[in-house]
Amino acid sequence: MDDTTLAGQLAAAQAQVAQLSEELEETNRGVLALYAELDTQAAELRHANELKSRFLAYMSHEFRTPLGAIQSMTRLLLDRLDGPLTAEQERQVQFIHQNALEFSEIVNDLLDLAKVEAGRIDVSPGWFDMVDLFAALRGMFKPVLTNPAVSLIFEDPVDVPQVFSDDRKLAQILRNYISNALKFTQRGEVRVSAQRVSEDGQDWVRFAVADTGIGIASEYHGAIFQDFSQVDSPIQKSLRGTGLGLSLSKRLAELLGGSVGMQSVPDQGSTFHVRIPLRAAPPDGQPSD
Missing domain, CATH: 3.30.565.10 (Histidine kinase-like ATPase, C-terminal domain)
Known part of the structure; x- marks a missing residue:
């Protein structure tokens, strides 16, 4: 094999290596872009989850005061502290009281869930x-x-x-x-x-x-x-x-x-x-x- 043939083969191999290097660099750029996109999406997801937790916690706190007032007032009525009730009035007040209790349980679950998701609940064994x-x-x-x-x-x-x-x-x-x-x-x-x-x-x-x-x-x-x-x-x-x-x-x-x-x-x-x-x-x- 003469020097011209060897030089040609070497040049072809070098060209192939250069092409592979370029493809590898392009692949690396794509992987880096993908990682950057994933990081951005993860940050957006964390932000959305934080906003949801804040919303749940805020709304739960806001609901508690009126719910407590409703429960207190219905309890006073059921205890006849403001006078007697008819059978129908008692049934209606019991209905209001029970609904307020159930709503209060839902609010408490929402608040606890928001605390768990935000990592704000401590274990005290x-x-x-x-x-x-x-x-x-x-x-x-x-x-x-x-x-x-x-x-x-x-x-x-x-x-x-x-x-x-x-x-x-x-x-x-x-x-x-x-x-x-x-x-x-x-x-x-x-x-x-x-x-x-x-x-x-x-x-x-x-x-x-x-x-x-x-x-x-x-x-x-x-x-x-x-x-x-x-x-x-x-x-x-x-x-x-x-x-x-x-x-x-x-x-x-x-x-x-x-x-x-x-x-x-x-x-x-x-x-x-x-x-x-x-x-x-x-x-x-x-x-x-």
């Missing part, structure tokens, strides 16, 4: 007994057990010692579960239980709220813990709500280092559960024992 937690929940729901065909049963905790976690947030999760179960159970029972389990090499407490209610069709199982998710049923349509309770419960459970889940069969009932560590890590990261 401490030692507590299951017996005390169940006793508090039993007393809380006693006034609302107006359907004699439904029993609310709290089982004795199974092998559960003192728990180190945030009992207020756990109680909020269980309140949401129990409240939903009572709404969608027209006959039978709502049963609350707690037991110690060992899974994933760790000790947990698994709480379950089981009911004999209408149940949930399988097509809704995947979305039941999402924001504003509601089950399409005649009972659901007759009840007010935003579908935020279960979504909030899921986020609170995650803050506690746990998880949520459910099983349900239409016309047979549902079981909602939450699993939290038996010993949560304290805020300073030091062992709790």
Whole structure:
């Protein structure tokens, strides 16, 4: 092979390398542009989420004052402090009072959801007994057990010692579960239980709220813990709500280092559960024992 042929092959190879280098640089510019676009979209998404959280928090605060006034006034009327009521007047005032209570619960869920999304809810773990937690929940729901065909049963905790976690947030999760179960159970029972389990090499407490209610069709199982998710049923349509309770419960459970889940069969009932560590890590990261 003479020098002219070698020079030609070398020139061709150099041209090919130059072309590949140019294509690589163009690809790199495209990747950098894509990263920049993704960063911009992520920033816009964070800004939109922040605006939503601020709006929810602001509106929730603004609603609380008039709702509190309505509840106070209806309570005064129902206590007959301003004079007697006719049967029809009492029925109407009870209706107003109940609607104000339900609206207040929705506002509280919205405010809590906004705080969670903004990272403004702190976990404050401490030692507590299951017996005390169940006793508090039993007393809380006693006034609302107006359907004699439904029993609310709290089982004795199974092998559960003192728990180190945030009992207020756990109680909020269980309140949401129990409240939903009572709404969608027209006959039978709502049963609350707690037991110690060992899974994933760790000790947990698994709480379950089981009911004999209408149940949930399988097509809704995947979305039941999402924001504003509601089950399409005649009972659901007759009840007010935003579908935020279960979504909030899921986020609170995650803050506690746990998880949520459910099983349900239409016309047979549902079981909602939450699993939290038996010993949560304290805020300073030091062992709790």
